[in-house]
Amino acid sequence: MTGIPLHLFLAITVPLLSAPQQIGSASVEGTVVNLGTNEPIAGAVAELSKPSATPGAPPEAQTVTTGADGKFAFRNLQGGEYRLVATRPGGIYNPAQYGQRDPRSPGTPLTLAANDALKNVRLEMAATGAITGRVYDRNGEPVPYARVLAMQHWYHEGNRLLDFVQVVHTDDRGEYRLFWLPPGKYYVAARPEALQSAGTTSFVNTPDRIALYHEEDSPIPPIVRRVQDNEVITETYELTFYGGQTNPLKARAIDLLPGTTSAGIDIPLAAGTVRPRTVQGIVIDGASGQPAPGATISALPAIFMSSRIQPATTTDASGRFTLRGLTSEAYILHFRTATGNLFGFHRLESGSTNIENLSIVAKPGIPVSGKISFDGRPPADNDPDIARLQVIITQDPGIPGVPSPAPVTPLPNGNFTVQNVGPAGWDFEIYVGGARPPGTYVKAIKLGTQDVLNAKFYPEPGDSQRGGLHIDGPLDQPLEIVLGIGTGTVDGRVVDAKQQPSAYRTVVLLPDIPLRHRFDLHRVTTTDTAGKFRFQNVDPGSYKLFAFDRIENGAWEDTTLMVSYESGGQPIRIQEHSQQSVEVRVIP
Numbered sequence: 001m002t003g004i005p006l007h008l009f010l011a012i013t014v015p016l017l018s019a020p021q022q023i024g025s026a027s028v029e030g031t032v033v034n035l036g037t038n039e040p041i042a043g044a045v046a047e048l049s050k051p052s053a054t055p056g057a058p059p060e061a062q063t064v065t066t067g068a069d070g071k072f073a074f075r076n077l078q079g080g081e082y083r084l085v086a087t088r089p090g091g092i093y094n095p096a097q098y099g100q101r102d103p104r105s106p107g108t109p110l111t112l113a114a115n116d117a118l119k120n121v122r123l124e125m126a127a128t129g130a131i132t133g134r135v136y137d138r139n140g141e142p143v144p145y146a147r148v149l150a151m152q153h154w155y156h157e158g159n160r161l162l163d164f165v166q167v168v169h170t171d172d173r174g175e176y177r178l179f180w181l182p183p184g185k186y187y188v189a190a191r192p193e194a195l196q197s198a199g200t201t202s203f204v205n206t207p208d209r210i211a212l213y214h215e216e217d218s219p220i221p222p223i224v225r226r227v228q229d230n231e232v233i234t235e236t237y238e239l240t241f242y243g244g245q246t247n248p249l250k251a252r253a254i255d256l257l258p259g260t261t262s263a264g265i266d267i268p269l270a271a272g273t274v275r276p277r278t279v280q281g282i283v284i285d286g287a288s289g290q291p292a293p294g295a296t297i298s299a300l301p302a303i304f305m306s307s308r309i310q311p312a313t314t315t316d317a318s319g320r321f322t323l324r325g326l327t328s329e330a331y332i333l334h335f336r337t338a339t340g341n342l343f344g345f346h347r348l349e350s351g352s353t354n355i356e357n358l359s360i361v362a363k364p365g366i367p368v369s370g371k372i373s374f375d376g377r378p379p380a381d382n383d384p385d386i387a388r389l390q391v392i393i394t395q396d397p398g399i400p401g402v403p404s405p406a407p408v409t410p411l412p413n414g415n416f417t418v419q420n421v422g423p424a425g426w427d428f429e430i431y432v433g434g435a436r437p438p439g440t441y442v443k444a445i446k447l448g449t450q451d452v453l454n455a456k457f458y459p460e461p462g463d464s465q466r467g468g469l470h471i472d473g474p475l476d477q478p479l480e481i482v483l484g485i486g487t488g489t490v491d492g493r494v495v496d497a498k499q500q501p502s503a504y505r506t507v508v509l510l511p512d513i514p515l516r517h518r519f520d521l522h523r524v525t526t527t528d529t530a531g532k533f534r535f536q537n538v539d540p541g542s543y544k545l546f547a548f549d550r551i552e553n554g555a556w557e558d559t560t561l562m563v564s565y566e567s568g569g570q571p572i573r574i575q576e577h578s579q580q581s582v583e584v585r586v587i588p
Contacts, residue, residue, distance in 0.1 A: 023076050023078075024076055024077045024078030024079065024114065025076070025077075025114060025115050026077040026078065026079055026112040026113065026114060026115060026116045026117070026118075027073065027074060027076070027077060027116075027117050027118065028048060028073070028074045028077065028082075028084065028110070028112070028118045028121060029071070029072070029073040029074075029117075029118070029119045029120070029121065030046075030071070030072060030073075030118075030119070030120060030121025030122060030123060031066075031069070031070045031071050031072070031120075031121070031122055032044040032046060032066050032070045032071075032072065032086045032096070032123045032125060033070055033122060033123070033124055033125070034093075034124070034125060034127065035096075035103065035124040035125060035126040035127070035258055036124070036258075040066070040068065040069050040070025040071070041066065041070050041086075041088060041093065041125055042066055042067055042068045042069075042070060043065060043066065043088060043089070044065070044066045044070065044072075044086045044087065044088045044093070044123075044125065045063050045064075045065050045066075045086065045087050045088065045089070046063065046064045046065075046066065046072040046074075046084065046085070046086045046123065047061055047062070047063045047084070047085050047086070047087070048061065048062055048063075048074045048077075048082050048083070048084050049061035049062075049082065049083050049085075050080050050081060050082045050083070051081070059083070062074065066086075072086075077112060078112075078114070079112050079113050079114040079116070080111075080112060081109045081110070081111050081112075082109065082110045082111075082112065083097070083098070083107065083109060083110065084097065084098035084107070084110050084121070084123070085097050085098070085107070085123075086123040086125060088125065091128060091179070091180040092127060092128060093125040093126065093127055093128065094125060094126045094127075094128055094182035094183070094258075095125070096124055096125040096126075097123075098110050098121065098123065099503075099504050099526070100124075100504075101504050101550070102550075103126035103182055103183050103184070103258065104182065104183070104184050105504075105553075106526065106553075108504055108526045108527075108528060108529075109528070111528070126182060126183050126258040126259075127258045127259030128179070128180045128181055128182055128183075128258075128259070129181050129182075129183060129256045129257065129258065129259055129260045129261060129262070130177055130178060130179040130180075130181060130261040130262070131150060131177075131178040131181065131186060131188055131254060131256065131261070131262045131265050132175070132176065132177045132178070132261060132262070132263045132264075132265065133175070133176060133188070133242070133263070133264060133265035133266045133267060134170075134173070134174050134175050134176070134266045134267075135148065135170050135174045135175075135176065135190045135266070135267045135269060136174055136266065136267075136268060136269065137268075137269055137270065137273075138268075138269070138270040138273065141174075142170070142172075142173050142174025142175070143170060143174050143190075143192055143269060144170055144171065144172045144173070144174060145169050145170060145192070145193055146169065146170040146174065146176075146190045146191065146192050146193065146269070147167060147169060147190060147191050147192070147193045148167070148168050148169065148170060148176040148178065148188065148189070148190045148267075149164040149166070149167050149188065149190070149239075150164065150165055150166040150167075150178045150181060150186050150187075150188055151163060151164045151165065151186065151187040151188070151189060152165055152184065152185065152186060152187070153185075153187070154553065154554055155552075155553070155554030155555060155557045155558060156554070156557075157519050157557060158517075158519075158557045158558055158559060160249070160558070162187055162248045162251070165181075166178055166180075166181065169193070170190075176190075181256055183256055183257055183258045184255075184256060185253045185254070185255055185256075186253065186254045186256055187241060187242070187248070187251045187252070187253055187254070188241065188242045188254060188265055188267065189239045189240060189241045189242070189248075189251070189267070190239070190240055190267045190269065191237050191238070191239045191240065191269075191272065192237055192269065234275065234276060235273050235274065235275060235276070236273075236274060236275075236276040236309075236325050236327060237269065237272050237273055237274075238272040238274060238327050238329070239272065240267055240268070240269050240271055240272030241267070242254065242265050242266075242267055244267075244268055244270075244271045245271070246271055246272050247303075248303065249303075274327050274328055275352065276324060276325045276326060276327065277326040277327065277328065277351070277352065277353070277354055277355070278322060278323065278324050278326070278354045278355070279299070279322070279323040279326060279333070279348065279354070279355045279358060280320070280321070280322045280323075280354075280355065280356045280357065280358065281320070281321060281355070281356075281357060281358030281359060281360060282315070282318070282319045282320050282321070282357075282358070282359050282360075283295040283297060283315050283319050283321065283335055283337070283360055283361075283362055284319065284359060284360070284361045284362065285319075285337060285342060285362060286342055286344075286361045286362050286363035286364065287342060287363075287364065290319075291315075291318050291319025291320070292315060292319045292337045292338070292342070292362055293315055293316065293317045293318065293319055293338065294314060294315060294337070294338030295314065295315040295319065295321075295335055295336060295337045295338060295362060296312065296313075296314055296335065296336050296338075297312065297313060297314070297315065297321050297323065297333060297334070297335040297360075298310050298311065298312035298313075298323075298333070298334060298335075299311050299312070299323055299326055299331040299332070299333050299348070300331060300332050300333075300334065301329055301330070301331055302329065302330035302331060302332055302347070303329065303330070309325065309327075311323045311324060311325045311326060326348075328350055328351060328352045329350050330347065330348060330349050330350045331347075331348040332345055332346070332347055332348070333345060333347075333348060333360065335360060335362055336362065337362050341364060341365075341420070342362035342363055342364055343362055343363070343422065343423055344360060344361060344362050344363055344422075344423045344424075345423055345425070345426065346358070346360045363422065363423065363424060364420070364422070365405065365419065365420030365421050365422035365423070366420075366421050366422055366424060366471060366473070366474055366475070367417050367418065367419050367420070367421070367474075368393060368417070368418045368421045368469075368471075368475060368479060369415070369416065369417040369418075369475075369478050369479070370391070370415075370416055370417075370478045370479030370480060370481060371410075371413075371414045371415050371416070371478060371479075371480055371481070372386060372389060372391065372410050372414045372416065372432065372481040372482075372483070373386075373414050373480075373481070373482055373483070374386075374440075374482070374483050374484075374485060375443050375444075375482050375483065375484045375485065376485070377485075379413075379414070380412075380413070381412060381413045382412040382413070383412055383414065384412075385437050386410050386411075386412060386413075386414050387409065387410070387411075387412050388409075388434050388435035388436075389409065389410055389432055389433070389434040389435070389436060390407040390408065390409055390432070390433040390434035391407065391408050391409075391410060391416050391418060391430070391431075391432060391433075391481070392404075392407045392430070392431040392432070392433050393405055393418050393421050393428050393429070393430050393431075393469075394428065394429050394431070395426055395427070395428060396426075396427045396428055396429045396468050405418050405419060405420045405421050406419075407433065407434075409434070421471065422471070424471055424472055424473055425471070425472055426470075426471065427468050427469070427470050427471075428468055428469045428470075428471060429468045429469075430445055430452065430453075430468070430469060430479070430481070432481060432483065436483070437485070439485055439486055439487050439537065439577075440483045440484065440485050440487070441483065441484050441487050441537075441539040441540070442481065442482075442483060442484075442539075443482045443483060443484035444480070444481070444482040445469075445479065445480070445481050445482075446479070446480045447469065447475065447477055447478075447479055447480075448477045452468065452469050452479070454515060454518065455468060455469070455470075456517055484539075484540070484576065485576075486540070486576030486577040487536075487537040487538055487539060487540070487576070487577075488538045488539075488540060488574035488575060488576065488577065488578040488579065488580070489534070489535065489536050489537075489538065489578070489579045489580070490509065490534070490535045490538060490545070490572065490574065490579075490580050490581075490582065491532065491533065491534040491535070491579075491580075491581050491582075492532070492533060492534075492545075492580075492581050492582040492583055492584055493527075493530070493531045493532050493533075493583050493584070494507060494527050494531045494532075494533065494547040494583075494584050494585075494586050495531060495583060495584070495585060495586065496585075496586050497585070497588075501527075501530050501531030501532075502527060502531045502547065502549070502586045503527055503528065503530070503531055504526060504527060504529075505526065505527045505531070505547050505548060505549060505586055506524065506525075506526055506547070506548045506550075506551055507524070507525050507526070507527060507533045507545065507546070507547050507548075507584070508522070508523070508524045508545070508547075508548070508556045509522070509523040509524075509535055509538065509543050509544075509545055509546075509572075510522055510543060510544050510546065510556060510562075510569070511541055511542065511543055512541075512542040512543065512544065512571075513566075515541070516559060516562075519557065521539055521541070521543075522556070522557065523535050523538065524556075527547075538574050539574070540574050540575055540576050540578075541573075541574055542571070542572075542573050542574075543571070543572050543573075543574060544566075544569035544570060544571055544572070545569060545570045545572055545582065545584050546565060546568065546569045546570075546584075546587060547584040547585065547586045547587060548565075548586070548587050549586050549587060549588050565587055568585070568587040570582065570584050570585075
């Protein structure tokens, strides 16, 4: 499957055609240099862009290519907020952004007044590096055409996930070279592939796209057979990391410095060579109680990996199926009947033995009804604001192959019904979208006496704490969704130990610990050149403000990591319609 972008650290816009620029009197001048030096970079493309005045249109941008002195200049600019980025064709350098504090951090906007002349801007581009090594089997023999992935971690709702950013293959000597890699921390993993797939799965990003994370899955596990003591042994392969680990949570990282090559990153595949499991069973149509022919069924590894083997099959005329090539890890089986209206899931625990006569029942989704209203607004049978809203219910976590139910628009009296919510036994998150009036927020979601909005549960060991609605069967009560009117605003300044402004620092607004699992309440921004920041449309409640000198993107979602920072946070209470200004000390 083609890689799908999941996460983006660097926002780099390179339009095909530059929009015409209106004439002004501001200007920006500077130099593009090699990181940590005064060495100018010739042939770099400096791009200055600003949001388009037309909603939905691409940014208005203009570009300049540097000469031997590395200099660039933009003149006759109007006042406003801009983004300044430098790239260089050829893959030698990582893009640089105005306001970066290191090669992997996001940049910050550049704000110009009508007659500003900004001079001596430095954009420091880091040279890319490479990782090289060899992939070999249990006998020390080279493995040709093994798939080798460069992976990086990121955070999602408190979980550290590994996604790949580049894929290459070993040559006939089992050697590989991952290249054009910006400086940073990488995890390298390998898995053999069938030779008939040659030329179809390499994925080499240029440096300006290396921060795009990707995921893919394949329904075909790599299976080999060999003879040992006159017995035919069938084996399959898990993704094996540098250091010999197959568990992504224990993988060894490689810290790649600018312009360097990390050599000798050899990967032994013995640890990832396992006997495959087979799962046999039957899918039952929960509506009729009869076997379900033509049902699709697949096995998704329970621990997220961006490059997964997801064995899949279809039931025969008697509703029976056989899944081959599963490893010893835990899986989630998800299945759907041929008509598509019955589905379900089943968790397979980790183990090494085959499973036979597994019976799983596909059931219809469940209708979820409720009413949505505005706090303090008298009920009306024809509220135009309610008619512009949408109620969205999604699985948490999502199940590949099991689509979430379609969003619904409430009736003018606030009543709604979301059809086909399922599968039963899963957890769901509820959102209110559509054209919400300015300053509104979700104040409450209740099911009888149950607080659905702030509920906390622990789905699986190691998973993040999440709120939401757990559905085991038809609901006997309607959902009640209440929107409050009157969000708050927080602005302020970040200072260091000497009370000096701290520019380009990460500021994070987190709800108090009892609601830290409400990731929809997490807010993040970066201070400007004067150390100032601003959060708008903040839900009322109790929060803490954290200003970090340096922190990995998203790491504040990790509750274990945040323990050491908690005392450095500044408590703040947001009221409806409030506007507060605070001064925050940066956490070194």
